[in-house]
Structures are given as C-alpha cells and as structure tokens.
Amino acid sequence: MADDPILLAARAALSRLTMPGGAPFLGAPEVSGPVMANGRISVSILTTADAASALADIRTEAEAALRAIPGGEGALVMLTNDTSSPPNLKPVAAGPKSAAPKPLADVRHVVAVASGKGGVGKSTTAVNLALGLRAQGLKVGILDADIHGPSIPTLLALHGQPRMGTDRRLLPMQSNGILAMSMGMMVDAETAMVWRGPMVMSAITQMISDVDWGVLDVLIVDMPPGTGDAQLAIAQGTTLSGAVIVSTPQDLALIDARRGIAMFGKVDVPILGLIENMAHFICTECGTKHALFGSGGAEAEADRLGVPFLGAVPLTMDLRAASDSGQPIVARDPSGPIGRLYTDMAAALWSRLSANASNTQPNKKLQGA
Ligand SMILES: Nc1ncnc2c1ncn2[C@@H]1O[C@H](COP(=O)(O)OP(=O)(O)OP(=O)(O)O)[C@@H](O)[C@H]1O
Ligand SMILES: [Mg+2]
Structure with missing residues (x-):
C-alpha cells in the first residue's frame, strides 16, 4: 500500500x-x-x-x-520511542497488484530520455521531443523521473499542484497540449533532496501507478543522470519501448553515454537513438559555426555502437532562453531551425517506435539482471 x-x-x-x-x-x-x-x-x-x-x-x-x-x-x-517497528516506506515490490487499475494500461509507448552524465540537456531534449511528437498529432505525456532535480515544472511553466481525479488518482497537469507530472509539483526542492533510495523509488512508482495518464501514444520519461534507484524504479514499473540517449560531443560525455547505452542493453531495452546536444556553437554576431568540442564524435560513436543517430542540436542562446522562460523552443518557434530539428527527430523517433512495435519484448526487470 x-x-x-x-x-x-x-x-x-x-x-x-x-x-x-x-x-x-x-x-x-x-x-x-x-x-x-x-x-x-x-x-x-x-x-x-x-x-x-x-x-x-x-x-x-x-x-x-x-x-x-x-x-x-x-x-x-x-x-x-519504539525503534523495533517504525512504519517505513518499503522498496517497490515487483509484480502485479491486485485490484488497482493496471499502470499505464492505455499508454502505447514509454520512452526514456537518458544519459550517463548530468547536465547534458536531457530535460531540454525530453520536453522538445515531447512537443515534437505532439506536433505529429500524437497524444503525449512527460514524466519527470528526476526526483532530486526536477526540471519539468520550470521548462513547462507549470505552477500549483495536480488535482485528484474521481478514482483518487492524480491528474497530470497540462501545458502546450502535453500532460506532465513531476515531484517538483508536489514537494519543494529541499524536501525531496533528502529522500533516500526507497523513497525515490516509491515516488516514481506513484507517478506511474497512481497518476491517471489516460490514453497516450507516447509517455516520455525525463531520467535523472546515472544508473541508480530512479532507473531501477522505471525499469520495474514500466515496459520501456526504448531509450533515447543524449550526449555532448566531449569524449568524457561519450564514455558516459556508452555506460547509459550498456545499462539499457542489459535489460533488453532498445536504443531508439543518440542525440548529440550542444554539438556546436553558432555565433550570434557572425553566424559562423564553431565546433567547440570537435565535430562528428557522437555520430561516429552511434555508428560504432550500432545505434541510430537522431541528430545534432547546436548550443544556442535561443534554446536556453526559451527553456528558461517556460516556453520550450518547439512551442515558441516551431518553424525555426531548432524547432524543425526537434520535430524531425521526433518524427524519426515515432517511425522507429511504430516499426519496433510489432516485435517489442517486455523489458527484463533490472533486479537480478
Ligand atoms: N542546445 C542547447 N543550447 C543552449 N543551452 C542548452 C542546450 N541544451 C541544454 N541547454 C541548457 O543547459 C542546461 C542543462 O540542460 P538540462 O537541464 O536539459 O540538462 P539535464 O541533462 O537534464 O541536466 P540534469 O542532469 O541536471 O537533469 C539548461 O540550462 C539548459 O537550458
Ligand atoms: Mg534534467
């Protein structure tokens, strides 16, 4: 319970x-x-x-x-003063629940947006891909699995708290035509910061099972960095259709990207694509393209690892400013170059999801893998 x-x-x-x-x-x-x-x-x-x-x-x-x-x-x-049996949150129990509605029963695809390393642009990518999918006419939700550093409320300018539905499940909030749920809507940052492993897992499980996501074509999961409790909870609580890995071009980030890819490989979750973020910088003064960290690294790495390369997103002021303002670039400027880039990547992602759908295998549970 x-x-x-x-x-x-x-x-x-x-x-x-x-x-x-x-x-x-x-x-x-x-x-x-x-x-x-x-x-x-x-x-x-x-x-x-x-x-x-x-x-x-x-x-x-x-x-x-x-x-x-x-x-x-x-x-x-x-x-x-009884230390022998304090009530405590239990780690998520794998396995079916009895009377509760089946979690994510009407969600066709759950897609994790992940990286091995923090700060590479996962949340920015997750939100803009979600809006890009929405632009294809799809029903889309975004689940913020980053309990310790939730970004989705800021990125989508969501304030206040989700309402409780009639069946005592929470209703996701809405922004720009997509549904969203984040612990950042429920508790303040300092509170979640001290949550330990089982509480992190419990919070994520609740956002999967106890939120009425309704009918969705795609639920994008914005993952926290690394390979810890949140990843375990997502792998246990959902059947992932696949993962999108975000990497910056630096070698170090690519090493981390490889680690992220390996983690999903272990649980038979297909990698739907690698996105290179902050790939190059376009000078606002002269329009020249500067490959600050070298170019082509992520694409070559994707080739080497046999995973699809979805695209390279430049480092731009517009993108950062749009995110900061709570109106992501795909919502603010859908027909601009970056807006189109994300929409094209989302279309490629959707084709891949549709193509894989017939032979998708449920992911093995991480536990014991
Ligand atoms: N292509 C880009 N151009 C400019 N700024 C960017 C770009 N991508 C991301 N940013 C900015 O970089 C910062 C980190 O991005 P973001 O929060 O999406 O990363 P993250 O991988 O989700 O981080 P964390 O690991 O902390 O969750 C944000 O301020 C964001 O606006
Ligand atoms: Mg993030």
Whole structure:
C-alpha cells in the first residue's frame, strides 16, 4: 500500500512543515512515513520520553495538515520511542497488484530520455521531443523521473499542484497540449533532496501507478543522470519501448553515454537513438559555426555502437532562453531551425517506435539482471 495515491497529497501537505529545529519535517531522520496503515495515513516521529513534549506541537500540526487533505480524515501522527517497528516506506515490490487499475494500461509507448552524465540537456531534449511528437498529432505525456532535480515544472511553466481525479488518482497537469507530472509539483526542492533510495523509488512508482495518464501514444520519461534507484524504479514499473540517449560531443560525455547505452542493453531495452546536444556553437554576431568540442564524435560513436543517430542540436542562446522562460523552443518557434530539428527527430523517433512495435519484448526487470 506504499503507493496509494493519497500518499502523494500527504507528502505535499507535510513538505510545508518544519521540525522545531528548523529542518524539513519530511525526511527528518526521526520521521517515518507517511504510509497507509489499516486504511489511514500514518506517520511516526521517533523520540524519547524527555524530548516528547517539544514535539507535541509539530505532531498536532502534521496531523491537522494530513486530515485536511481529501481522504485524510483518519490520519494519525504518533510520537513513539519504539525503534523495533517504525512504519517505513518499503522498496517497490515487483509484480502485479491486485485490484488497482493496471499502470499505464492505455499508454502505447514509454520512452526514456537518458544519459550517463548530468547536465547534458536531457530535460531540454525530453520536453522538445515531447512537443515534437505532439506536433505529429500524437497524444503525449512527460514524466519527470528526476526526483532530486526536477526540471519539468520550470521548462513547462507549470505552477500549483495536480488535482485528484474521481478514482483518487492524480491528474497530470497540462501545458502546450502535453500532460506532465513531476515531484517538483508536489514537494519543494529541499524536501525531496533528502529522500533516500526507497523513497525515490516509491515516488516514481506513484507517478506511474497512481497518476491517471489516460490514453497516450507516447509517455516520455525525463531520467535523472546515472544508473541508480530512479532507473531501477522505471525499469520495474514500466515496459520501456526504448531509450533515447543524449550526449555532448566531449569524449568524457561519450564514455558516459556508452555506460547509459550498456545499462539499457542489459535489460533488453532498445536504443531508439543518440542525440548529440550542444554539438556546436553558432555565433550570434557572425553566424559562423564553431565546433567547440570537435565535430562528428557522437555520430561516429552511434555508428560504432550500432545505434541510430537522431541528430545534432547546436548550443544556442535561443534554446536556453526559451527553456528558461517556460516556453520550450518547439512551442515558441516551431518553424525555426531548432524547432524543425526537434520535430524531425521526433518524427524519426515515432517511425522507429511504430516499426519496433510489432516485435517489442517486455523489458527484463533490472533486479537480478
Ligand atoms: N542546445 C542547447 N543550447 C543552449 N543551452 C542548452 C542546450 N541544451 C541544454 N541547454 C541548457 O543547459 C542546461 C542543462 O540542460 P538540462 O537541464 O536539459 O540538462 P539535464 O541533462 O537534464 O541536466 P540534469 O542532469 O541536471 O537533469 C539548461 O540550462 C539548459 O537550458
Ligand atoms: Mg534534467
């Protein structure tokens, strides 16, 4: 029950609270939960008999915050000195759930946008590819799997929190014709920063299972860098149709790209394409193209690895400014050179997805792979 949808709302409510010392309530070492226990939200605060009185106010406040959310009427926040069985979030259990609706039942393709290294432009690529797919007339969603550094709310200028649907699943937010869900819409940055492995996995699982994504042609997953808990949760919770790897032209980033490709290879997830980002710089003054990190590296690497090369995106001020303004370049200037580049890459991605669809194998679970 760790992934009941109500827990997303509970986390959001608790994320606004602080412990008496000023530390965020959620993620404080003495706080366990929220979890669902016997049909109600439960949180425990570990303390000693001497220190309990100092925590009385925050206990009352947390309980009131939980009781104010829909379905949280019976919430319980306990002070406890019992270290033997504190309620705790369990890691995601692989395997089918009983009565819950099948996660992503009406989503045709789930595509991860990944890299081995941080800051290479995954989120920028994910959002613009999603908008490029949308421009083909497809129904598209984007799931921000970066719990510690969510970018999607900023990139899509999404403010506020998602609403709860009638079946107690959250409804994704909408921007520029695509659906989006991110932990950045639910909790503030400092709160998620301290989440440990099982909480990261639980948060991602909830964004897969407890969000009503409805009917989608493609769900793009904006992955965090690396090969950790988030990757495991996505591989466990979805059947990926494939992955798009983003790399900058530097050798170092390519080494990381290779690592990313190898990770998906291990779980039989096809690589749908490699995108070279920040490939070259076009001088705004003279229009000259400067290959700052050398040219052709990513394309040659794609060839060598036998993965499709989707395209090379230059480093441009327009692209960065568009992202910063919450109106990605494909939304702002769809017929400009960069807008067209992303739309073409999205079209190539869609052809590949459609071609692979007939022989797509469910991905092996990462666990034990
Ligand atoms: N082609 C580009 N031209 C100019 N700026 C870019 C380009 N691609 C990305 N950026 C900028 O680089 C920064 C990092 O990009 P982004 O957040 O998409 O990377 P990321 O790989 O998702 O990072 P992280 O690993 O932290 O999630 C952002 O400020 C973004 O606007
Ligand atoms: Mg990112």
